[in-house]
Amino acid sequence: MTSQPLIPLSDATLPLFIGVDVGGTSIKVGVVDDRGATLGFTRVSTEPYQPGEQAVARVGVALAAMLEDREIDRTLIRGVGLGSPGTMDIPTGMLLEPPNLYAWHQFPIRDTMQSVLGLPVTFANDGAAAAYGEFWLGAGREDPSIVMLTLGTGVGGGIIHRGRSIDGEHSHGSECGHVIIDSRPDARVCSCGQPGHLEAYASATAVVARTREALQRGRSSTLEHVTSELTALDVAEAAAAGDALALEIVDETADYLAIGIVSVVHTIDPNMVILGGAMNFGGMASAVGRRFLARIQSQFRAKTFPTLAERTKIDFAALGGDAGYLGAAGLARSAHKDP
Numbered sequence: 340m341t342s343q344p345l346i347p348l349s350d351a352t353l354p355l356f357i358g359v360d361v362g363g364t365s366i367k368v369g370v371v372d373d374r375g376a377t378l379g380f381t382r383v384s385t386e387p388y389q390p391g392e393q394a395v396a397r398v399g400v401a402l403a404a405m406l407e408d409r410e411i412d413r414t415l416i417r418g419v420g421l422g423s424p425g426t427m428d429i430p431t432g433m434l435l436e437p438p439n440l441y442a443w444h445q446f447p448i449r450d451t452m453q454s455v456l457g458l459p460v461t462f463a464n465d466g467a468a469a470a471y472g473e474f475w476l477g478a479g480r481e482d483p484s485i486v487m488l489t490l491g492t493g494v495g496g497g498i499i500h501r502g503r504s505i506d507g508e509h510s511h512g513s514e515c516g517h518v519i520i521d522s523r524p525d526a527r528v529c530s531c532g533q534p535g536h537l538e539a540y541a542s543a544t545a546v547v548a549r550t551r552e553a554l555q556r557g558r559s560s561t562l563e564h565v566t567s568e569l570t571a572l573d574v575a576e577a578a579a580a581g582d583a584l585a586l587e588i589v590d591e592t593a594d595y596l597a598i599g600i601v602s603v604v605h606t607i608d609p610n611m612v613i614l615g616g617a618m619n620f621g622g623m624a625s626a627v628g629r630r631f632l633a634r635i636q637s638q639f640r641a642k643t644f645p646t647l648a649e650r651t652k653i654d655f656a657a658l659g660g661d662a663g664y665l666g667a668a669g670l671a672r673s674a675h676k677d678p
């Protein structure tokens with residue numbers, strides 16, 4: 340569910356917006372007011388092997404039930420924000436070949452949702468939606484310009500510059516996970532097929548792959564004894580227990596991220612870089628997570644200009660899994676604010 344407290348309609352600041360966050364396994368749907376408070380929340384399963392039309396229909400049914408349950412008048416809703424994994428063409432509202440949404444290729448998701456919900460839909464990359472959420476209501480709410488990296492199965496990116504999401508001219512703006520950090524011929528290969536991208540080094544998938552390779556090279560570690568499929572969480576737990584290999588993997592991941600962050604910061608010069616996603620080695624709540632963040636900060640400072648080393652903030656995200664639907668709603672709000 341959402342970790343946001345639900346407010347009643349009587350406490351809301353009008354108008355209202357709907358945020359839809361499409362993930363590989365579930366779709367989150369929230370009704371959000373003009374200040375970012377959540378009035379209602381629901382989720383439906385994505386079923387990526389079935390046509391996307393069916394998922395959009397499920398969203399319509401679940402939303403109608405939620406509006407009735409929360410006693411929200413549909414006429415108060417001004418628009419819908421929709422964040423989805425790519426690849427996509429934002430101007431035409433098309434999903435092109437999203438790698439994790441197997442049956443949703445060449446799917447006109449924006450217009451389908453517009454006709455099912457009967458509301459204008461603002462379409463965005465999921466990384467941009469999460470970044471907008473942190474910009475509007477989360478870790479970046481004091482700052483006009485932020486970059487967000489979402490660390491999970493892949494490395495998502497979002498850039499909000501002076502309140503606007505940078506989507507680029509070909510819907511490939513803000514692809515921070517695909518900046519090149521290794522140009523050697525034997526560089527690791529990214530999920531997009533290209534060698535040397537940040538995602539190939541610093542995603543949860545990459546953390547697991549790098550750990551496995553070290554074990555295969557004969558490094559001794561408590562991780563040898565993990566019987567189930569190795570995960571980044573196992574690495575975080577082993578690091579917390581002092582395992583040398585796991586700690587080395589955490590530190591190396593921080594070093595790779597710092598290299599990518601330097602490139603992005605030197606291009607955009609934001610106030611802040613926000614690290615979101617589940618792959619944070621425990622985040623601020625854990626000593627390993629704090630070590631991970633401190634190492635990214637120190638490695639960034641060592642590789643950038645003195646002014647940026649002093650002024651560019653790097654911190655974990657604040658909204659967790661809520662950033663996507665909140666940010667999608669925020670993008671809809673921003674699209675309808677100045678008619």
Ligand SMILES: [Zn+2]
Nearest residue numbers: 517529531536
């Ligand atoms: Zn890539």
